[in-house]
Amino acid sequence: MRIRSLLLLLVLTLIAAFTALNWDVFLADTPLSLGVTTLQAPLGLIMLGWLIFVVAYCLVYVLYLQSNVLMDTRRTAKELQTHRDLADKAEASRFTELRVFLEAMMKQSAEQDKAAQQALVARLDALEHSLRTSVEQSGNTMSAYIGELEDRLTPDKNEPAALR
Numbered sequence: 001m002r003i004r005s006l007l008l009l010l011v012l013t014l015i016a017a018f019t020a021l022n023w024d025v026f027l028a029d030t031p032l033s034l035g036v037t038t039l040q041a042p043l044g045l046i047m048l049g050w051l052i053f054v055v056a057y058c059l060v061y062v063l064y065l066q067s068n069v070l071m072d073t074r075r076t077a078k079e080l081q082t083h084r085d086l087a088d089k090a091e092a093s094r095f096t097e098l099r100v101f102l103e104a105m106m107k108q109s110a111e112q113d114k115a116a117q118q119a120l121v122a123r124l125d126a127l128e129h130s131l132r133t134s135v136e137q138s139g140n141t142m143s144a145y146i147g148e149l150e151d152r153l154t155p156d157k158n159e160p161a162a163l164r
Helices: 003-021 043-153
Strands: 029-033 038-042
Touching (some): 038 043
């Protein structure tokens, strides 16, 4: 129990004990003035009645406030759950959009890679063809030089011997 509840229970117990100990005094008739008239009634019993009425009224008021707080809390919890569900759906939607976007970007990247690879292969083929042509021309040129050197180094049978 909370300290306030214990304190309230202690006060009510003390009032009940005081009432029990002084019950004869509570029931004693005394002259009471109502402003216009005077009457004989037990003052203690009237005051005890008022006390019970005020305590009962306060308890009803506290119960009313507590029920309002509980209803507000329940309503707020429902609204919070609704907003949480809405946020989860929005987040799931964003994840779906992100997945679609990433898939599109990956597809575009794959297409760009494929195009770049094809361009690279085409360029390598062109370079290879150019290199072969250059090597072939170099070989032909080298063969021509070697043939010319052979012609210079070997005597020709048709040439006169004096020139040899």
